[in-house]
Amino acid sequence: MDRATGLSVRMKLTLSYAGFLMIAGALLLAAVWVFLLRGVPASNFRPGFSDFLRVFDPSNFGPRIFVPAAVVALAFLLAFGLLGGWLLAGRMLAPLARITHATRIVANGSLSHRIELQGPRDELHELADSFDTMVSRLEHTIAEQRRFAANASHELRTPLATTKALLEVALKDPSGARTELIGRLHHVNARAIDLTEALLMLSRADQGAFARETLDLSLLMEESAETLLTLAERRGVALHSSSTVTPVVGSGALLLQMTTNLLHNAIVHNLPQHGKVWVETSLVPDAALLTVENSGPTIEPAAIPVLLEPFQRGAGRIRTGDSGVGLGLAIVRSIVRAHQGSLVLSARTCGGLRVAVRLPAALMH
Missing domain, CATH: 3.30.565.10 (Histidine kinase-like ATPase, C-terminal domain)
Structure with missing residues:
Protein backbone atom coordinates (compact mmCIF):
# COMPACT_ATOMS: atom_id res chain seq x y z
CA MET A 1 0.00 0.00 0.00
CA ASP A 2 1.42 3.39 -1.04
CA ARG A 3 1.35 5.99 1.72
CA ALA A 4 2.55 9.57 1.97
CA THR A 5 5.91 10.05 3.68
CA GLY A 6 5.55 11.43 7.20
CA LEU A 7 7.66 12.11 10.23
CA SER A 8 9.51 9.19 11.75
CA VAL A 9 8.47 7.82 15.11
CA ARG A 10 11.76 9.04 16.56
CA MET A 11 11.09 12.58 15.35
CA LYS A 12 7.53 12.48 16.68
CA LEU A 13 8.77 11.36 20.08
CA THR A 14 11.49 14.04 20.02
CA LEU A 15 8.97 16.79 19.26
CA SER A 16 6.65 15.40 21.92
CA TYR A 17 9.39 15.42 24.56
CA ALA A 18 10.53 18.92 23.58
CA GLY A 19 6.98 20.24 23.45
CA PHE A 20 6.16 18.81 26.84
CA LEU A 21 9.36 20.33 28.29
CA MET A 22 8.50 23.72 26.75
CA ILE A 23 4.99 23.66 28.20
CA ALA A 24 6.32 22.65 31.61
CA GLY A 25 8.96 25.41 31.46
CA ALA A 26 6.42 28.04 30.39
CA LEU A 27 4.08 27.04 33.23
CA LEU A 28 6.96 27.18 35.69
CA LEU A 29 8.02 30.66 34.55
CA ALA A 30 4.42 31.86 34.65
CA ALA A 31 4.08 30.51 38.18
CA VAL A 32 7.31 32.30 39.20
CA TRP A 33 6.01 35.57 37.79
CA VAL A 34 2.52 35.31 39.24
CA PHE A 35 3.28 33.93 42.67
CA LEU A 36 6.80 35.20 43.38
CA LEU A 37 7.55 38.38 41.52
CA ARG A 38 4.08 39.93 41.65
CA GLY A 39 2.45 38.65 44.82
CA VAL A 40 5.21 38.17 47.42
CA PRO A 41 6.60 41.27 49.19
CA ALA A 42 10.28 41.35 49.98
CA SER A 43 9.59 41.56 53.74
CA ASN A 44 8.36 37.93 53.72
CA PHE A 45 11.82 36.55 52.98
CA ARG A 46 14.27 35.58 55.71
CA PRO A 47 16.94 38.02 56.74
CA GLY A 48 20.38 37.48 55.35
CA PHE A 49 19.23 37.28 51.76
CA SER A 50 19.24 41.01 51.12
CA ASP A 51 21.11 40.74 47.86
CA PHE A 52 18.75 38.01 46.68
CA LEU A 53 15.74 40.05 47.79
CA ARG A 54 16.94 43.09 45.93
CA VAL A 55 17.03 41.07 42.75
CA PHE A 56 13.47 39.83 43.23
CA ASP A 57 12.08 43.02 44.67
CA PRO A 58 8.96 43.82 42.68
CA SER A 59 10.03 47.44 42.53
CA ASN A 60 13.33 46.47 40.88
CA PHE A 61 12.09 43.58 38.72
CA GLY A 62 9.55 44.34 36.01
CA PRO A 63 8.25 42.73 32.83
CA ARG A 64 10.97 44.38 30.74
CA ILE A 65 13.57 42.42 32.65
CA PHE A 66 11.60 39.21 33.22
CA VAL A 67 10.26 38.60 29.69
CA PRO A 68 13.67 38.57 27.90
CA ALA A 69 15.05 36.28 30.61
CA ALA A 70 12.03 33.99 30.22
CA VAL A 71 12.50 33.88 26.43
CA VAL A 72 16.14 32.92 26.87
CA ALA A 73 15.17 30.23 29.37
CA LEU A 74 12.53 28.83 27.00
CA ALA A 75 14.97 28.82 24.10
CA PHE A 76 17.43 26.87 26.23
CA LEU A 77 14.68 24.43 27.22
CA LEU A 78 13.73 23.99 23.57
CA ALA A 79 17.29 23.19 22.51
CA PHE A 80 17.78 20.92 25.50
CA GLY A 81 14.44 19.19 24.87
CA LEU A 82 15.17 18.57 21.19
CA LEU A 83 18.64 17.20 21.81
CA GLY A 84 17.66 15.14 24.86
CA GLY A 85 14.45 13.94 23.23
CA TRP A 86 16.30 12.82 20.09
CA LEU A 87 18.84 10.84 22.10
CA LEU A 88 16.20 9.42 24.44
CA ALA A 89 13.87 8.39 21.60
CA GLY A 90 16.75 6.74 19.76
CA ARG A 91 17.67 4.71 22.82
CA MET A 92 14.08 3.66 23.42
CA LEU A 93 13.45 2.74 19.78
CA ALA A 94 16.67 0.76 19.29
CA PRO A 95 14.93 -2.60 19.95
CA LEU A 96 12.23 -1.62 17.45
CA ALA A 97 14.90 -1.07 14.81
CA ARG A 98 16.22 -4.60 15.46
CA ILE A 99 12.70 -5.99 15.13
CA THR A 100 12.19 -4.14 11.84
CA HIS A 101 15.52 -5.42 10.52
CA ALA A 102 14.63 -8.98 11.51
CA THR A 103 11.22 -8.66 9.85
CA ARG A 104 12.84 -7.65 6.56
CA ILE A 105 15.26 -10.59 6.76
CA VAL A 106 12.42 -13.04 7.37
CA ALA A 107 10.35 -11.45 4.60
CA ASN A 108 13.23 -12.22 2.21
CA GLY A 109 12.96 -15.91 3.06
CA SER A 110 15.46 -16.43 5.91
CA LEU A 111 13.23 -18.12 8.49
CA SER A 112 16.19 -19.16 10.61
CA HIS A 113 16.85 -15.58 11.78
CA ARG A 114 15.92 -14.70 15.38
CA ILE A 115 15.98 -11.38 17.23
CA GLU A 116 16.93 -12.80 20.65
CA LEU A 117 16.51 -9.42 22.33
CA GLN A 118 18.36 -9.08 25.63
CA GLY A 119 17.55 -6.88 28.61
CA PRO A 120 14.63 -6.45 31.01
CA ARG A 121 11.19 -7.62 29.97
CA ASP A 122 9.04 -4.80 28.65
CA GLU A 123 6.56 -4.31 25.80
CA LEU A 124 9.25 -4.29 23.09
CA HIS A 125 10.93 -7.35 24.63
CA GLU A 126 7.60 -9.21 24.59
CA LEU A 127 7.06 -8.16 20.97
CA ALA A 128 10.50 -9.51 20.01
CA ASP A 129 9.86 -12.80 21.84
CA SER A 130 6.46 -13.15 20.16
CA PHE A 131 8.11 -12.53 16.78
CA ASP A 132 10.75 -15.20 17.46
CA THR A 133 8.07 -17.69 18.52
CA MET A 134 5.99 -16.96 15.43
CA VAL A 135 8.95 -17.40 13.08
CA SER A 136 9.97 -20.64 14.82
CA ARG A 137 6.50 -22.09 14.35
CA LEU A 138 6.38 -20.88 10.78
CA GLU A 139 9.77 -22.44 10.04
CA HIS A 140 8.67 -25.72 11.59
CA THR A 141 5.37 -25.71 9.68
CA ILE A 142 7.00 -24.99 6.33
CA ALA A 143 9.67 -27.64 6.92
CA GLU A 144 6.96 -30.13 7.83
CA GLN A 145 4.96 -29.24 4.72
CA ARG A 146 8.01 -29.62 2.48
CA ARG A 147 8.85 -32.97 4.03
CA PHE A 148 5.24 -34.09 3.68
CA ALA A 149 5.09 -32.96 0.05
CA ALA A 150 8.29 -34.85 -0.73
CA ASN A 151 7.00 -38.00 0.97
CA ALA A 152 3.61 -37.71 -0.73
CA SER A 153 5.26 -37.28 -4.12
CA HIS A 154 7.39 -40.33 -3.49
CA GLU A 155 4.41 -42.42 -2.40
CA LEU A 156 2.28 -41.31 -5.35
CA ARG A 157 5.10 -41.94 -7.78
CA THR A 158 5.28 -45.62 -6.78
CA PRO A 159 1.80 -46.68 -8.00
CA LEU A 160 2.12 -44.51 -11.10
CA ALA A 161 5.47 -46.06 -11.97
CA THR A 162 4.07 -49.53 -11.34
CA THR A 163 1.10 -48.84 -13.60
CA LYS A 164 3.39 -47.55 -16.33
CA ALA A 165 5.60 -50.65 -16.10
CA LEU A 166 2.60 -53.00 -16.28
CA LEU A 167 1.22 -51.21 -19.31
CA GLU A 168 4.59 -51.30 -21.07
CA VAL A 169 4.84 -55.04 -20.48
CA ALA A 170 1.32 -55.50 -21.82
CA LEU A 171 2.15 -53.52 -24.97
CA LYS A 172 5.25 -55.59 -25.62
CA ASP A 173 3.39 -58.86 -25.07
CA PRO A 174 -0.17 -58.49 -26.44
CA SER A 175 -0.77 -62.20 -25.91
CA GLY A 176 -0.18 -61.96 -22.16
CA ALA A 177 -2.80 -62.83 -19.59
CA ARG A 178 -5.11 -59.85 -19.46
CA THR A 179 -6.94 -61.04 -16.38
CA GLU A 180 -3.79 -60.99 -14.29
CA LEU A 181 -2.82 -57.59 -15.70
CA ILE A 182 -6.23 -56.11 -14.96
CA GLY A 183 -6.13 -57.49 -11.43
CA ARG A 184 -2.72 -55.99 -10.72
CA LEU A 185 -3.72 -52.66 -12.24
CA HIS A 186 -6.87 -52.66 -10.13
CA HIS A 187 -4.83 -53.24 -6.98
CA VAL A 188 -2.35 -50.48 -7.83
CA ASN A 189 -5.15 -48.06 -8.74
CA ALA A 190 -7.02 -48.81 -5.51
CA ARG A 191 -3.90 -48.09 -3.50
CA ALA A 192 -3.41 -44.77 -5.32
CA ILE A 193 -7.04 -43.84 -4.60
CA ASP A 194 -6.62 -44.72 -0.91
CA LEU A 195 -3.51 -42.57 -0.72
CA THR A 196 -5.24 -39.62 -2.41
CA GLU A 197 -8.23 -39.86 -0.09
CA ALA A 198 -5.91 -40.04 2.92
CA LEU A 199 -4.09 -36.92 1.75
CA LEU A 200 -7.40 -35.08 1.33
CA MET A 201 -8.52 -36.20 4.78
CA LEU A 202 -5.25 -35.00 6.29
CA SER A 203 -5.58 -31.63 4.56
CA ARG A 204 -9.18 -31.26 5.73
CA ALA A 205 -8.22 -32.02 9.32
CA ASP A 206 -5.29 -29.57 9.22
CA GLN A 207 -7.53 -26.76 7.97
CA GLY A 208 -10.02 -27.26 10.80
CA ALA A 209 -12.92 -26.12 8.58
CA PHE A 210 -15.78 -28.47 9.42
CA ALA A 211 -19.23 -28.44 11.00
CA ARG A 212 -19.41 -29.44 14.65
Whole structure:
Protein backbone atom coordinates (compact mmCIF):
# COMPACT_ATOMS: atom_id res chain seq x y z
CA MET A 1 0.00 0.00 0.00
CA ASP A 2 1.42 3.39 -1.04
CA ARG A 3 1.35 5.99 1.72
CA ALA A 4 2.55 9.57 1.97
CA THR A 5 5.91 10.05 3.68
CA GLY A 6 5.55 11.43 7.20
CA LEU A 7 7.66 12.11 10.23
CA SER A 8 9.51 9.19 11.75
CA VAL A 9 8.47 7.82 15.11
CA ARG A 10 11.76 9.04 16.56
CA MET A 11 11.09 12.58 15.35
CA LYS A 12 7.53 12.48 16.68
CA LEU A 13 8.77 11.36 20.08
CA THR A 14 11.49 14.04 20.02
CA LEU A 15 8.97 16.79 19.26
CA SER A 16 6.65 15.40 21.92
CA TYR A 17 9.39 15.42 24.56
CA ALA A 18 10.53 18.92 23.58
CA GLY A 19 6.98 20.24 23.45
CA PHE A 20 6.16 18.81 26.84
CA LEU A 21 9.36 20.33 28.29
CA MET A 22 8.50 23.72 26.75
CA ILE A 23 4.99 23.66 28.20
CA ALA A 24 6.32 22.65 31.61
CA GLY A 25 8.96 25.41 31.46
CA ALA A 26 6.42 28.04 30.39
CA LEU A 27 4.08 27.04 33.23
CA LEU A 28 6.96 27.18 35.69
CA LEU A 29 8.02 30.66 34.55
CA ALA A 30 4.42 31.86 34.65
CA ALA A 31 4.08 30.51 38.18
CA VAL A 32 7.31 32.30 39.20
CA TRP A 33 6.01 35.57 37.79
CA VAL A 34 2.52 35.31 39.24
CA PHE A 35 3.28 33.93 42.67
CA LEU A 36 6.80 35.20 43.38
CA LEU A 37 7.55 38.38 41.52
CA ARG A 38 4.08 39.93 41.65
CA GLY A 39 2.45 38.65 44.82
CA VAL A 40 5.21 38.17 47.42
CA PRO A 41 6.60 41.27 49.19
CA ALA A 42 10.28 41.35 49.98
CA SER A 43 9.59 41.56 53.74
CA ASN A 44 8.36 37.93 53.72
CA PHE A 45 11.82 36.55 52.98
CA ARG A 46 14.27 35.58 55.71
CA PRO A 47 16.94 38.02 56.74
CA GLY A 48 20.38 37.48 55.35
CA PHE A 49 19.23 37.28 51.76
CA SER A 50 19.24 41.01 51.12
CA ASP A 51 21.11 40.74 47.86
CA PHE A 52 18.75 38.01 46.68
CA LEU A 53 15.74 40.05 47.79
CA ARG A 54 16.94 43.09 45.93
CA VAL A 55 17.03 41.07 42.75
CA PHE A 56 13.47 39.83 43.23
CA ASP A 57 12.08 43.02 44.67
CA PRO A 58 8.96 43.82 42.68
CA SER A 59 10.03 47.44 42.53
CA ASN A 60 13.33 46.47 40.88
CA PHE A 61 12.09 43.58 38.72
CA GLY A 62 9.55 44.34 36.01
CA PRO A 63 8.25 42.73 32.83
CA ARG A 64 10.97 44.38 30.74
CA ILE A 65 13.57 42.42 32.65
CA PHE A 66 11.60 39.21 33.22
CA VAL A 67 10.26 38.60 29.69
CA PRO A 68 13.67 38.57 27.90
CA ALA A 69 15.05 36.28 30.61
CA ALA A 70 12.03 33.99 30.22
CA VAL A 71 12.50 33.88 26.43
CA VAL A 72 16.14 32.92 26.87
CA ALA A 73 15.17 30.23 29.37
CA LEU A 74 12.53 28.83 27.00
CA ALA A 75 14.97 28.82 24.10
CA PHE A 76 17.43 26.87 26.23
CA LEU A 77 14.68 24.43 27.22
CA LEU A 78 13.73 23.99 23.57
CA ALA A 79 17.29 23.19 22.51
CA PHE A 80 17.78 20.92 25.50
CA GLY A 81 14.44 19.19 24.87
CA LEU A 82 15.17 18.57 21.19
CA LEU A 83 18.64 17.20 21.81
CA GLY A 84 17.66 15.14 24.86
CA GLY A 85 14.45 13.94 23.23
CA TRP A 86 16.30 12.82 20.09
CA LEU A 87 18.84 10.84 22.10
CA LEU A 88 16.20 9.42 24.44
CA ALA A 89 13.87 8.39 21.60
CA GLY A 90 16.75 6.74 19.76
CA ARG A 91 17.67 4.71 22.82
CA MET A 92 14.08 3.66 23.42
CA LEU A 93 13.45 2.74 19.78
CA ALA A 94 16.67 0.76 19.29
CA PRO A 95 14.93 -2.60 19.95
CA LEU A 96 12.23 -1.62 17.45
CA ALA A 97 14.90 -1.07 14.81
CA ARG A 98 16.22 -4.60 15.46
CA ILE A 99 12.70 -5.99 15.13
CA THR A 100 12.19 -4.14 11.84
CA HIS A 101 15.52 -5.42 10.52
CA ALA A 102 14.63 -8.98 11.51
CA THR A 103 11.22 -8.66 9.85
CA ARG A 104 12.84 -7.65 6.56
CA ILE A 105 15.26 -10.59 6.76
CA VAL A 106 12.42 -13.04 7.37
CA ALA A 107 10.35 -11.45 4.60
CA ASN A 108 13.23 -12.22 2.21
CA GLY A 109 12.96 -15.91 3.06
CA SER A 110 15.46 -16.43 5.91
CA LEU A 111 13.23 -18.12 8.49
CA SER A 112 16.19 -19.16 10.61
CA HIS A 113 16.85 -15.58 11.78
CA ARG A 114 15.92 -14.70 15.38
CA ILE A 115 15.98 -11.38 17.23
CA GLU A 116 16.93 -12.80 20.65
CA LEU A 117 16.51 -9.42 22.33
CA GLN A 118 18.36 -9.08 25.63
CA GLY A 119 17.55 -6.88 28.61
CA PRO A 120 14.63 -6.45 31.01
CA ARG A 121 11.19 -7.62 29.97
CA ASP A 122 9.04 -4.80 28.65
CA GLU A 123 6.56 -4.31 25.80
CA LEU A 124 9.25 -4.29 23.09
CA HIS A 125 10.93 -7.35 24.63
CA GLU A 126 7.60 -9.21 24.59
CA LEU A 127 7.06 -8.16 20.97
CA ALA A 128 10.50 -9.51 20.01
CA ASP A 129 9.86 -12.80 21.84
CA SER A 130 6.46 -13.15 20.16
CA PHE A 131 8.11 -12.53 16.78
CA ASP A 132 10.75 -15.20 17.46
CA THR A 133 8.07 -17.69 18.52
CA MET A 134 5.99 -16.96 15.43
CA VAL A 135 8.95 -17.40 13.08
CA SER A 136 9.97 -20.64 14.82
CA ARG A 137 6.50 -22.09 14.35
CA LEU A 138 6.38 -20.88 10.78
CA GLU A 139 9.77 -22.44 10.04
CA HIS A 140 8.67 -25.72 11.59
CA THR A 141 5.37 -25.71 9.68
CA ILE A 142 7.00 -24.99 6.33
CA ALA A 143 9.67 -27.64 6.92
CA GLU A 144 6.96 -30.13 7.83
CA GLN A 145 4.96 -29.24 4.72
CA ARG A 146 8.01 -29.62 2.48
CA ARG A 147 8.85 -32.97 4.03
CA PHE A 148 5.24 -34.09 3.68
CA ALA A 149 5.09 -32.96 0.05
CA ALA A 150 8.29 -34.85 -0.73
CA ASN A 151 7.00 -38.00 0.97
CA ALA A 152 3.61 -37.71 -0.73
CA SER A 153 5.26 -37.28 -4.12
CA HIS A 154 7.39 -40.33 -3.49
CA GLU A 155 4.41 -42.42 -2.40
CA LEU A 156 2.28 -41.31 -5.35
CA ARG A 157 5.10 -41.94 -7.78
CA THR A 158 5.28 -45.62 -6.78
CA PRO A 159 1.80 -46.68 -8.00
CA LEU A 160 2.12 -44.51 -11.10
CA ALA A 161 5.47 -46.06 -11.97
CA THR A 162 4.07 -49.53 -11.34
CA THR A 163 1.10 -48.84 -13.60
CA LYS A 164 3.39 -47.55 -16.33
CA ALA A 165 5.60 -50.65 -16.10
CA LEU A 166 2.60 -53.00 -16.28
CA LEU A 167 1.22 -51.21 -19.31
CA GLU A 168 4.59 -51.30 -21.07
CA VAL A 169 4.84 -55.04 -20.48
CA ALA A 170 1.32 -55.50 -21.82
CA LEU A 171 2.15 -53.52 -24.97
CA LYS A 172 5.25 -55.59 -25.62
CA ASP A 173 3.39 -58.86 -25.07
CA PRO A 174 -0.17 -58.49 -26.44
CA SER A 175 -0.77 -62.20 -25.91
CA GLY A 176 -0.18 -61.96 -22.16
CA ALA A 177 -2.80 -62.83 -19.59
CA ARG A 178 -5.11 -59.85 -19.46
CA THR A 179 -6.94 -61.04 -16.38
CA GLU A 180 -3.79 -60.99 -14.29
CA LEU A 181 -2.82 -57.59 -15.70
CA ILE A 182 -6.23 -56.11 -14.96
CA GLY A 183 -6.13 -57.49 -11.43
CA ARG A 184 -2.72 -55.99 -10.72
CA LEU A 185 -3.72 -52.66 -12.24
CA HIS A 186 -6.87 -52.66 -10.13
CA HIS A 187 -4.83 -53.24 -6.98
CA VAL A 188 -2.35 -50.48 -7.83
CA ASN A 189 -5.15 -48.06 -8.74
CA ALA A 190 -7.02 -48.81 -5.51
CA ARG A 191 -3.90 -48.09 -3.50
CA ALA A 192 -3.41 -44.77 -5.32
CA ILE A 193 -7.04 -43.84 -4.60
CA ASP A 194 -6.62 -44.72 -0.91
CA LEU A 195 -3.51 -42.57 -0.72
CA THR A 196 -5.24 -39.62 -2.41
CA GLU A 197 -8.23 -39.86 -0.09
CA ALA A 198 -5.91 -40.04 2.92
CA LEU A 199 -4.09 -36.92 1.75
CA LEU A 200 -7.40 -35.08 1.33
CA MET A 201 -8.52 -36.20 4.78
CA LEU A 202 -5.25 -35.00 6.29
CA SER A 203 -5.58 -31.63 4.56
CA ARG A 204 -9.18 -31.26 5.73
CA ALA A 205 -8.22 -32.02 9.32
CA ASP A 206 -5.29 -29.57 9.22
CA GLN A 207 -7.53 -26.76 7.97
CA GLY A 208 -10.02 -27.26 10.80
CA ALA A 209 -12.92 -26.12 8.58
CA PHE A 210 -15.78 -28.47 9.42
CA ALA A 211 -19.23 -28.44 11.00
CA ARG A 212 -19.41 -29.44 14.65
CA GLU A 213 -22.08 -31.43 16.46
CA THR A 214 -22.47 -33.35 19.71
CA LEU A 215 -21.48 -37.00 19.30
CA ASP A 216 -20.92 -40.10 21.43
CA LEU A 217 -17.33 -41.24 20.98
CA SER A 218 -18.17 -44.75 22.19
CA LEU A 219 -20.73 -45.20 19.40
CA LEU A 220 -18.18 -44.08 16.82
CA MET A 221 -15.70 -46.63 18.12
CA GLU A 222 -18.35 -49.36 17.99
CA GLU A 223 -19.09 -48.44 14.37
CA SER A 224 -15.39 -48.65 13.53
CA ALA A 225 -15.15 -52.04 15.28
CA GLU A 226 -18.05 -53.41 13.23
CA THR A 227 -16.42 -52.17 10.02
CA LEU A 228 -13.05 -53.77 10.85
CA LEU A 229 -14.37 -56.96 12.45
CA THR A 230 -13.78 -58.97 9.28
CA LEU A 231 -10.19 -57.76 9.05
CA ALA A 232 -9.60 -58.63 12.71
CA GLU A 233 -11.01 -62.14 12.26
CA ARG A 234 -8.94 -62.73 9.14
CA ARG A 235 -5.77 -61.78 11.01
CA GLY A 236 -6.72 -63.67 14.17
CA VAL A 237 -6.97 -60.57 16.39
CA ALA A 238 -9.44 -60.49 19.28
CA LEU A 239 -11.15 -57.18 20.06
CA HIS A 240 -11.98 -56.28 23.67
CA SER A 241 -14.10 -53.19 24.29
CA SER A 242 -15.05 -51.36 27.48
CA SER A 243 -17.05 -48.24 26.76
CA THR A 244 -19.29 -45.75 28.50
CA VAL A 245 -21.21 -42.82 27.05
CA THR A 246 -18.51 -40.35 26.02
CA PRO A 247 -19.96 -37.12 24.58
CA VAL A 248 -17.75 -34.84 22.51
CA VAL A 249 -18.27 -31.95 20.08
CA GLY A 250 -16.77 -32.21 16.62
CA SER A 251 -17.05 -33.56 13.11
CA GLY A 252 -18.66 -36.97 12.90
CA ALA A 253 -16.79 -37.89 9.72
CA LEU A 254 -13.39 -36.86 11.09
CA LEU A 255 -13.87 -38.48 14.50
CA LEU A 256 -15.08 -41.68 12.84
CA GLN A 257 -11.97 -41.60 10.66
CA MET A 258 -9.87 -41.14 13.80
CA THR A 259 -11.38 -44.17 15.59
CA THR A 260 -11.16 -46.26 12.43
CA ASN A 261 -7.50 -45.39 11.89
CA LEU A 262 -6.62 -46.17 15.50
CA LEU A 263 -8.38 -49.52 15.44
CA HIS A 264 -7.02 -50.41 11.99
CA ASN A 265 -3.49 -49.56 13.12
CA ALA A 266 -3.89 -51.73 16.23
CA ILE A 267 -5.14 -54.68 14.18
CA VAL A 268 -2.59 -54.72 11.36
CA HIS A 269 0.45 -53.98 13.56
CA ASN A 270 -0.10 -56.87 15.93
CA LEU A 271 1.15 -60.36 16.61
CA PRO A 272 1.11 -62.82 13.69
CA GLN A 273 -1.23 -65.06 15.68
CA HIS A 274 -3.56 -64.61 18.66
CA GLY A 275 -3.20 -60.86 18.74
CA LYS A 276 -5.35 -58.71 21.01
CA VAL A 277 -6.72 -55.17 20.93
CA TRP A 278 -8.20 -53.36 23.94
CA VAL A 279 -10.45 -50.33 23.42
CA GLU A 280 -11.87 -48.14 26.18
CA THR A 281 -13.80 -44.87 26.28
CA SER A 282 -14.43 -43.02 29.52
CA LEU A 283 -15.19 -39.62 31.02
CA VAL A 284 -13.08 -37.56 33.40
CA PRO A 285 -13.82 -33.98 34.52
CA ASP A 286 -14.17 -31.85 31.36
CA ALA A 287 -12.55 -34.45 29.11
CA ALA A 288 -13.39 -37.55 27.08
CA LEU A 289 -10.76 -40.29 27.01
CA LEU A 290 -10.21 -42.92 24.33
CA THR A 291 -7.47 -45.51 24.73
CA VAL A 292 -6.52 -48.18 22.20
CA GLU A 293 -3.93 -50.80 23.14
CA ASN A 294 -2.66 -53.70 21.10
CA SER A 295 -0.29 -56.58 21.57
CA GLY A 296 2.63 -56.83 19.20
CA PRO A 297 6.38 -56.61 18.91
CA THR A 298 8.36 -54.51 21.35
CA ILE A 299 8.71 -50.87 20.29
CA GLU A 300 11.66 -48.78 21.37
CA PRO A 301 10.60 -45.51 23.10
CA ALA A 302 12.83 -43.55 20.71
CA ALA A 303 10.78 -44.87 17.77
CA ILE A 304 7.45 -43.56 19.14
CA PRO A 305 7.69 -40.02 17.62
CA VAL A 306 8.47 -41.56 14.21
CA LEU A 307 5.09 -43.31 14.17
CA LEU A 308 3.31 -39.95 14.00
CA GLU A 309 5.22 -38.81 10.93
CA PRO A 310 3.49 -39.23 7.54
CA PHE A 311 4.51 -42.37 5.62
CA GLN A 312 6.56 -43.67 8.56
CA ARG A 313 5.94 -47.03 10.23
CA GLY A 314 8.83 -47.38 12.64
CA ALA A 315 11.20 -50.25 13.17
CA GLY A 316 9.68 -53.65 12.71
CA ARG A 317 6.47 -52.32 11.14
CA ILE A 318 6.47 -53.44 7.56
CA ARG A 319 4.02 -52.75 4.77
CA THR A 320 1.47 -55.46 4.09
CA GLY A 321 -1.66 -55.64 2.04
CA ASP A 322 -3.76 -54.29 4.94
CA SER A 323 -1.28 -51.83 6.41
CA GLY A 324 -2.64 -48.77 4.62
CA VAL A 325 -0.62 -45.94 3.12
CA GLY A 326 1.33 -44.81 6.17
CA LEU A 327 -0.87 -41.84 7.08
CA GLY A 328 -3.05 -43.42 9.76
CA LEU A 329 -1.54 -41.94 12.91
CA ALA A 330 -0.60 -38.70 11.12
CA ILE A 331 -4.29 -38.22 10.27
CA VAL A 332 -5.24 -39.08 13.85
CA ARG A 333 -2.87 -36.43 15.17
CA SER A 334 -4.28 -33.79 12.82
CA ILE A 335 -7.87 -34.65 13.74
CA VAL A 336 -7.09 -34.51 17.46
CA ARG A 337 -5.39 -31.13 17.04
CA ALA A 338 -8.34 -29.80 15.06
CA HIS A 339 -10.60 -30.75 17.98
CA GLN A 340 -8.31 -29.08 20.57
CA GLY A 341 -7.36 -32.43 22.06
CA SER A 342 -4.15 -34.25 22.91
CA LEU A 343 -2.62 -37.48 21.64
CA VAL A 344 -0.14 -39.58 23.62
CA LEU A 345 1.62 -42.71 22.33
CA SER A 346 3.54 -45.05 24.61
CA ALA A 347 5.17 -48.44 24.18
CA ARG A 348 3.75 -51.31 26.24
CA THR A 349 6.32 -53.14 28.36
CA CYS A 350 5.05 -56.51 27.14
CA GLY A 351 5.05 -55.42 23.49
CA GLY A 352 2.69 -53.38 21.38
CA LEU A 353 1.46 -49.81 21.52
CA ARG A 354 -0.88 -47.76 23.71
CA VAL A 355 -2.60 -44.71 22.20
CA ALA A 356 -4.48 -42.28 24.45
CA VAL A 357 -6.71 -39.55 23.00
CA ARG A 358 -8.06 -36.79 25.21
CA LEU A 359 -10.82 -34.55 23.82
CA PRO A 360 -12.92 -31.78 25.41
CA ALA A 361 -16.12 -33.35 26.73
CA ALA A 362 -19.60 -32.09 25.83
CA LEU A 363 -22.77 -32.06 27.86
CA MET A 364 -25.41 -34.52 26.71
CA HIS A 365 -29.00 -33.34 27.04
